[in-house]
Amino acid sequence: MLDALTIATSVAALALAAWCGFAAFRDQPTKDWHFIGMAVVTLLTLVQLIVGIVQLARGEAPEQGTTLFVAYLIGSACAVPAAAFMSLGERTRWGSATVAASAVVLAVLEVRLYDIWGG
Template identity: 60%
Template structure:
């Protein structure tokens, strides 16, 4: 996989976690610019999915042959923020911001696992 892109997604997700977590602590709901931040992170994850699809189509495989697990994590990464955004739309209080912060943190953890699976880690 493309390590600089993975690191960029993780850093962006952690920054989104801190930003929305700060908004939650300040008792603020999710604002339009938070959705903009989610869109940027989502765009990065979609670029990553495209790069991974091209590499898989070109014959590259995760070490250890766990392609199914890798694709599952790739789909989960791409769906994480859209699902969180829908929940945040329904919760127009500080808890919407907290939900986005938690979702972005989960996204960062999924990214770490995605990189681990590509490298052949079993996670056990």
């Protein structure tokens, strides 16, 4: 895996978590600009998914198993989009809190991906 991409995704996820957490603190639902932030984080995870699949196709293997690695890649790519859809259904502060929580989960998934790959 590319360490710089993993770090960039983790930092972007934590920034999104802080941003949406602040919105939840201020009793605000997710706004359009939050969805732009979610799109940026999702784009980073999709790039990571593609890079991971390409590295697996080239014959590189993660230390802790390919199946586990692919499962974490897919899970990390789905975490923020799933929360975005949930926040559309919950147009209160809890929609923002859901996105903040999923962004923290994504940051943890990124650390775990790094460990699985052998970092």
